[in-house]
Amino acid sequence: MRRAYELSQHIGDVGKSLSVLFHLGQFYIMGGRLGEARILAEPAAKELEGLADPILEACSLENLGECYWWSGDLHKARPYFKRVLEIFEITSPSSLIRRVGLDLGMLPAVFLAMTDLLLGRSDRALEFYDRAVKLAESSPHPYSRFLGLIMTGWIQQTRGDPSAVYEHVRVSQGFEEYGFYEMSGWVSHFDGWCTFWRGDRTQGIAKMTEAIEKLGAVNSLNMLPWRLILLGEMKADVGETQAAGICVDQALERLNLSKEGWFLPEVYRVAAKVALDKSPGTPNLAEGHLRHAIELARNQGAKLWEIRATSSLARLLRDTNRRDEARAMLAEIYNWFTEGFDTADLKDAGALLDELQS
16 A cells, blocks of 8 residues: 555656556555555645646545545545536546546546435435536547446436436446446446346346456455345345345445445345344344444435435334334434435335324
């Protein structure tokens, strides 16, 4: 880690040095090595003080923003992405491709969309989503275009919209002719998720399993715990409780290494589902997991994760003769929202709240 940074300093030219740091930082991030990426990103950002090079400034701040974001510090990451987007709005894609080999323009828009979505600002998230899609579709760089289309599919997946994810999978075809093997794994990831939740459960599980294998083969380990949790929930939903529990355990083990925390509340929500399937007559462990998920979501300010976990807890409370507590808890978080009522989570919460109030 430290040696990599010191080696880059010996290149001589500061701009070239920071470019090396950017790519090395992205390598660490995609490998699920957030601690090492942050060690590179923080001194690189300091090195930029007084250096009038907006592209390198944006690259450095993009890495630093991602380090915070993937770790779960959404509020701290957001200003970095805002600054990066401001720079890229006045920078031509050709300049980015020439300097760093990639049209990075859509990345800050994607992360701002994800941030606002998790923070419960669905309408603003969709504005950034639309901007990211347009930037991706207009990119003259094939890898950048496919990357943008795939990452914007991630936003729709988080919103819980399988049909929208399917459209992203459909328009992302054609990448294989360029040899983008990592992209193939991502397509399998989204294809598996939307296939499962659109009704073909066996095929969906097979494709998500394939995605984990493909991405592992090219050392793309960032979001591996997320894929394991998605797969775990699928397996729990079809009654493969033991296999689902293994997925949760593997995700937690990997998280201890990567320190990826942006979706940590979801880990405990799915763990609760598995625990309840294993011992439906003794829901204490599941309830503990859900309350922990809600606490983690509140600490992040992630209202989307909070309402998702609260809806699960409200059902558990309803089924254990605590309807009043369930109604009060769910109403509190549901009434916080002022937008996003067309999303799957708020529709689900609203229907449950109506049932509890009847």
